[in-house]
Amino acid sequence: MDCQAVYELMNRYIDDEITPEEERVLEFHLERCRDCQKTFGEFKDLNLLLNSLEPSKNFTNNVMAKIQKSKQFNPNKWIYIHRKSLIGVAAVFLLFVLVLAPWSNNKNSADIIISQGQVERGITPEGNQAVTVRNGEVTIKGLNGTFNAINSQIILEKTTADLKSGLWGQFRYKIQNLYFQVKGWFTNTFGKGEMKNENN
Amino acid sequence: MNDTRNQQDIYLVKRTLSGDDEAFSRLVDCYKNGVFRLVYHKIPFKGDVEDLAQEVFLRVYKSLKRFDQNRKFSTWLYTIANNLCIDYLRRKRLQSVSLDAPLFPTNGEKEVKLEIPDETNDPELVFQRTSEQIMVLKAIEKLPEQYSLVIKLRHIKGYSYEEIAQILDMPLGTIKSRIYRARNELRKILQKGGREDGLSSCV
Numbered sequence: 001m002d003c004q005a006v007y008e009l010m011n012r013y014i015d016d017e018i019t020p021e022e023e024r025v026l027e028f029h030l031e032r033c034r035d036c037q038k039t040f041g042e043f044k045d046l047n048l049l050l051n052s053l054e055p056s057k058n059f060t061n062n063v064m065a066k067i068q069k070s071k072q073f074n075p076n077k078w079i080y081i082h083r084k085s086l087i088g089v090a091a092v093f094l095l096f097v098l099v100l101a102p103w104s105n106n107k108n109s110a111d112i113i114i115s116q117g118q119v120e121r122g123i124t125p126e127g128n129q130a131v132t133v134r135n136g137e138v139t140i141k142g143l144n145g146t147f148n149a150i151n152s153q154i155i156l157e158k159t160t161a162d163l164k165s166g167l168w169g170q171f172r173y174k175i176q177n178l179y180f181q182v183k184g185w186f187t188n189t190f191g192k193g194e195m196k197n198e199n200n
Numbered sequence: 201m202n203d204t205r206n207q208q209d210i211y212l213v214k215r216t217l218s219g220d221d222e223a224f225s226r227l228v229d230c231y232k233n234g235v236f237r238l239v240y241h242k243i244p245f246k247g248d249v250e251d252l253a254q255e256v257f258l259r260v261y262k263s264l265k266r267f268d269q270n271r272k273f274s275t276w277l278y279t280i281a282n283n284l285c286i287d288y289l290r291r292k293r294l295q296s297v298s299l300d301a302p303l304f305p306t307n308g309e310k311e312v313k314l315e316i317p318d319e320t321n322d323p324e325l326v327f328q329r330t331s332e333q334i335m336v337l338k339a340i341e342k343l344p345e346q347y348s349l350v351i352k353l354r355h356i357k358g359y360s361y362e363e364i365a366q367i368l369d370m371p372l373g374t375i376k377s378r379i380y381r382a383r384n385e386l387r388k389i390l391q392k393g394g395r396e397d398g399l400s401s402c403v
């Protein structure tokens with residue numbers, strides 16, 4: 001390739017229009033032609049000088065675009081900036097759940113969600129309602145009666161079980177309650193083919 | 201006159217703070233040349249000038265709330281530009297240390313100063329061009345008109361090849377080859393100029 005044709009490739013390189021193949025051709029030639037190497041260096045210097053005579057035409061637009069980009073919601077950055085308030089919000093939320101959740105339970109109607117297993121309903125000798133599940137998975141939302149589970153996994157949710165064990169018992173009950181509720185949400189959302197059964 | 205200029209700046213600052221980004225883009229338009237020139241004078245690698253100048257405005261936008269509106273906006277802006285240049289140079293210095301500098305200066309030897317002397321604290325800088333810029337601009341003026349025009353459109357006005365073809369109502373191919381030739385001529389003029397300078401300094 002003659003040097004005249006390489007000049008065009010140099011210009012295309014400077015304008016950032018060069019294709020990978022053309023770039024290989026240019027490199028191949030430059031490795032073998034000292035004159036063109038020197039010229040290419042001068043072209044690049046010249047281009048740098050020419051381009052830094054004035055701010056580019058898009059200067060203001062680019063600045064405004066950068067500003068917009070910096071305003072965009074970046075979850076990681078946001079969490080970092082607001083980490084202190086986030087801890088505060090989480091603490092308040094947890095406190096709210098711990099303190100208020102047990103009270104809200106009492107208003108809920110009692111029901112049992114049986115995900116799988118054999119269900120038997122009946123009346124205890126004392127006259128209370130009773131449900132028995134065999135080989136099943138059960139979620140209890142508020143229990144006002146007797147519940148027997150045989151070879152079953154029990155997930156308690158919003159139980160109104162009567163606890164008469166003082167402050168410590170009360171506190172433990174609250175924590176357990178929260179735990180059960182979270183587990184209950186899980187089964188409610190992801191449980192397999194739930195079957196609802198009223199127990200009242 | 202300066203006062204009116206500053207009053208307008210402060211007005212635009214207030215508009216920006218109240219959420220009007222259009223007002224800020226007007227401030228950028230007013231000061232981009234000044235900031236660009238200041239940065240150009242301060243940093244050695246000219247390829248970074250544009251980016252750094254844009255960075256200045258980003259910083260200004262973010263710190264606008266802290267700007268004391270009783271002060272002069274342009275002074276504050278150029279202070280920020282100056283500080284960003286100093287940060288930039290500090291970063292660059294950490295990356296590149298002269299090979300001639302002794303790693304551990306002995307007693308008699310003074311520690312080699314790696315600081316780049318800042319002789320450019322003149323506020324007038326924002327109105328000045330460097331000697332190499334002046335040299336290039338003079339070289340452009342020496343070109344035949346058909347070449348100097350396309351070079352100016354391309355590199356000073358920043359138009360794309362397509363836009364220049366439209367403006368001059370000429371085929372794209374013609375514009376490209378004209379710019380290629382213009383660059384080559386310019387390269388030759390500068391080369392000759394440099395050699396002449398070298399000779400005259402020897403004599």
